Amino acid sequence: MMRNFQDHSEKGSIADAKVLRRFKVQKLATPEELSRLHVRRLARLANNGVDETLWQHLKQCDGLGCWNTSCSAACVFGERREINRLNRQAAIVHRSDQRPKYFATIIDPHYFRPPGELSGFSINGFFQGIRRRLRGAPDQWKSARIAGGVHIAYDRDEDGLEFWSPHAHLTISVEATKKEVRQVLMPRRVPPPELVGAKFAPVTVKAVTNLANAIAYATKVEVDARGAVVDGRGNVDRKWFSIPVAARVEHDLWLLNMKPRDRTFLSGMKVGRGGVSTRNRG
Template sequence: MMRKPLCPPFNVDQAARRKRIRAGMVDRDFPDFEPLDLVAKQQAQMMRRNAQSSDCRWSAVGQCTADDICREPNRCQAACLLGNWASRGDTILDAHDQLMSHSSQFHLVTVVNWGWARDTGNLYDLKPRSMHRWLQRRIQHLKGIRGIACVEASLNTVGSIELWQGEINLVSTGASYQELSKALKLSSSTPVPKPVMIKAIQPGDLAHVLAYITKPLPEGRVAYEADNGRQAQRYVRVPSAHLREHDAWRMSMLMRDRLLVIGMRLAQSGTEKCR
């Protein structure tokens, strides 16, 4: 029996799509959206560090090139960085325009729940769908809220301890700072110093922030005590061994699985929707 390929057949209109995404980012004040040659380099590095993987899906991901991205990246695995570029491009442009059509006041919300922390080696146990359900329960009474949320896992180092910390980043409109803060409040006993952070977004920065929350690769953060006695953190490179674990985590899901669309419907099908 012939096996069904991981990705759909390639589309001959990829050049037009790339041009449309780039032009759309410029029109939305974000000309610095990741260049495809950089993404292709990251994809090549990812393929090299997973060269010894027994997962046969890596061979299909290796078929994507900057000049030949599959035509329906939302049906491809989230590990594919080139497919992710195309999928994110469509999502950012559509979400930007819909959010701007509703309001000019936006918030970036980051929720870091200690219950979403996982030991290194156990990232596979972090389930975006359960995190989505948590967010849905917390905001279901905010009838006017619209936005897009994305699940992320960062590699956090505290002293000699390394762990994956799951978090939700949400770009929203239709709910005030006070409403969001009350709806998403976490227990004061959590070991996370700032479990919920809410910042205003300037309209000109909206596309840039949407790109940030949907980025595919993880950040590394090292906690330390600042001169004022408060806990702070600095960003560091994630080691290859941990990147491989994150790659395998993304390989276990489709492009759409980390996203939750709230109160609106994007033209690109596949993302999980809330109301």
């Protein structure tokens, strides 16, 4: 059943999560986990001097329905409800498409931001850059089905420099090779010289092994922290570290200014009154 996105019922949310579990989506947050995240977020906002008028609407949220006519992405219940629904329905659309499926990650360093400047990151600008590249792609891309979104990581390089690093994760159904997918999605601007080389790959492309899990990976609930570690051969790996409270609060405030589905990306699909359906780009 394709539920519309105005259905805020607990029954609908449970049904979406149940299907995603059947699709073997990993790290699907339980209601109890979402409640803990919600309580921690409210405590951070209260304990760090954030104007209560900006977030007092979140106090009513309990995951059993929606008390607010206009939800924000900072509500873990509201964001998960809408994102889970989109992920479930996009997976169904992808499953009906017989073309090769790829999982692509795009990292464009021009959108990196230092701590304290996450509000300057334009998620719409990031998406517009991807759409421009899709418009210039070969003809078979006009019918490509793409679902995913942006996840924000808090990174630390090997010199100790910390920065916000937006990643776009896209699941794609298209008649193309991995190399061709990489060429289409590659950011057109030259990366800053200090970021060229082994520190990151602007685009990585893999074959999809778990469709619904690939789609859901794009919009994880919490921000990640990844510190660079250099091995004896000079290769850079990533190791988790504890995110500063100030950075978590900054991320909370960033989410407060967005709607629940603002982090998501669709191309060749659309959200209508009946849920997610296909569309072709002209």
